[in-house]
Amino acid sequence: MTKAAKTSISREQLCGYLDDSLCDTETARVEDALRHSESLRKDLRSLMQERDRGEHSVGAIWRRSRLTCPNREQLGSFLLGVLDAGFHGYVEFHLKTVGCAFCLANLADLEEQRREAAPHTHQRRKRYFESSAGLLRGKR
Amino acid sequence: MASDSDRLLVQQIRQGDPRAWDHLIARYEGRLLAFVQRRLHDRATSEDVVQETFIGFLTSLPNFDERRELQTYLFTIASHKLTDHLRRNGRHPLQNAPDELLHLKLDDNPAASSMARSHERRMLESEAVARCLGQLIKDWQTEGEFGRMKVLELLFVKGWANRDVAAFLKINEQQVANIRFAAVKKIGDFIRDAGLPADVFPELHVADAP
Numbered sequence: 001m002t003k004a005a006k007t008s009i010s011r012e013q014l015c016g017y018l019d020d021s022l023c024d025t026e027t028a029r030v031e032d033a034l035r036h037s038e039s040l041r042k043d044l045r046s047l048m049q050e051r052d053r054g055e056h057s058v059g060a061i062w063r064r065s066r067l068t069c070p071n072r073e074q075l076g077s078f079l080l081g082v083l084d085a086g087f088h089g090y091v092e093f094h095l096k097t098v099g100c101a102f103c104l105a106n107l108a109d110l111e112e113q114r115r116e117a118a119p120h121t122h123q124r125r126k127r128y129f130e131s132s133a134g135l136l137r138g139k140r
Numbered sequence: 141m142a143s144d145s146d147r148l149l150v151q152q153i154r155q156g157d158p159r160a161w162d163h164l165i166a167r168y169e170g171r172l173l174a175f176v177q178r179r180l181h182d183r184a185t186s187e188d189v190v191q192e193t194f195i196g197f198l199t200s201l202p203n204f205d206e207r208r209e210l211q212t213y214l215f216t217i218a219s220h221k222l223t224d225h226l227r228r229n230g231r232h233p234l235q236n237a238p239d240e241l242l243h244l245k246l247d248d249n250p251a252a253s254s255m256a257r258s259h260e261r262r263m264l265e266s267e268a269v270a271r272c273l274g275q276l277i278k279d280w281q282t283e284g285e286f287g288r289m290k291v292l293e294l295l296f297v298k299g300w301a302n303r304d305v306a307a308f309l310k311i312n313e314q315q316v317a318n319i320r321f322a323a324v325k326k327i328g329d330f331i332r333d334a335g336l337p338a339d340v341f342p343e344l345h346v347a348d349a350p
């Protein structure tokens with residue numbers, strides 16, 4: 001069990017886990033494997049120490065700079081099905097196979113905007129504003 | 141890279157402009173809520189975490205570097221607030237794992253990096269690689285070379301083995317090895333041309349010539 005759990009999680013997946021960039025299914029899988037495998041926890045520990053020493057990976061930079069993330073407009077066009085076939089296929093891959101948590105959040109938000117009645121959104125935004133605006137400069 | 145419109149918004153918020161703050165909330169709250177809700181599966185609690193995220197943003201505003209992408213910065217704060225929340229409620233998935241592990245994850249803060257190489261040095265290296273890869277990716281997108289992008293994203297971002305990438309994309313292993321080799325060579329040349337040591341990226345050395 002321990003061995004299987006460990007071998008099915010790659011170093012880059014652990015790295016993505018630390019960046020919170022994995023989709024929820026994958027996050028759950030990594031956490032489950034971590035709970036069951038001391039040796040995977042050891043890997044995670046050494047990965048964190050490496051990161052703290054300033055060692056970095058191409059994958060980490062790719063994720064952090066969001067190099068292949070489509071922008072909001074492109075995600076909107078994806079939803080409408082108006083992208084070129086090649087790019088459409090790529091965006092689908094980025095969402096489903098890579099499971100990019102940031103793009104999935106943007107997509108869910110765009111879908112929600114199409115559905116949600118305005119008053120709800122307005123109320124929520126008002127609440128965020130009122131709970132934080134006191135921190136604005138000159139308001140203290 | 142930060143957009144001009146985000147940068148302007150942040151500047152106005154720094155001046156204490158409530159309309160700009162209102163604007164920023166409207167622009168980003170939906171995606172932050174979706175991000176948090178995917179982990180918490182509870183609407184009301186997720187809204188609380190988003191609220192803490194915005195408060196956290198204003199609190200940390202004096203330290204925010206405007207060259208950073210605003211969305212990425214907000215997602216980072218949200219992810220910290222999310223972890224805090226889970227821990228406070230005893231719901232963090234690593235709660236029962238050794239304490240040390242949870243603390244490592246919570247204290248994971250690139251800015252706190254202390255030893256070996258300086259923060260600036262690391263930033264330079266990261267920026268060089270990001271610029272090079274960004275240019276390569278842009279070229280591939282223009283040329284419609286999405287197959288290449290998929291191969292490299294699975295190799296570098298997901299850490300899949302050549303054989304798994306080949307099987308998944310239904311191409312042969314040699315093609316995967318060639319794509320990896322060509323990309324590694326380009327990035328390596330770029331790093332050298334930028335006058336940076338190439339040995340800081342171990343994965344750029346493991347690939348042998350096909």
Ligand SMILES: [Zn+2]
Nearest residue numbers: 069100102103
């Ligand atoms: Zn993405």
